[in-house]
Amino acid sequence: MLWAPRSDGALDEQLPAADLVILTVPHTPDTEGMFDARRFELLKTSAYFVNVGRGPTVRLDALDAALAAGRLRGAALDVFETEPLPAGHPLWRRPEVLITPHVAGVGPHEAERRFAVLLENARRFVAGDALINIVDKSKWF
DSSP states (O other), X not given: OOOOOTTSTHHHHHGGGOSEEEEOOOOOTTTTTOBOHHHHHXXXXXXXXXXXXXXXXXXXXXXXXXXXXXXXXEEEESSOSSSSOOTTOGGGGOTTEEEOOSOTTOOTTHHHHHHHHHHHHHHHHHXXXXXXXXXXXXXXX
């Protein structure tokens, strides 16, 4: 399932069927708080929720409330609305929540992948070709 802007109902239509929701979206004005109480209500009680994108895209109090009410089976969080996750936040005490320290993008081939993009863009620049992975600041990513 692909992310769709809030005005598009495609995401809301798909959420009730999802067993696993993995959020990888960037933080932009359109995605801030995109997973709130209303969206968590759309998920099945057997669903798992994972956020490895950006913390401000998920309202943590809404996630905690959904877990407390049995509206979700569990969650895995690598990023948080406030980083680091405050020591007293109830998510720390939930056995159905896996918390990692903002390391989802790290891996054994991270440096090689970054270098490959740099090398490809250098090749393209010299050849006068369009570059890859261009940031569009008007979109915030």
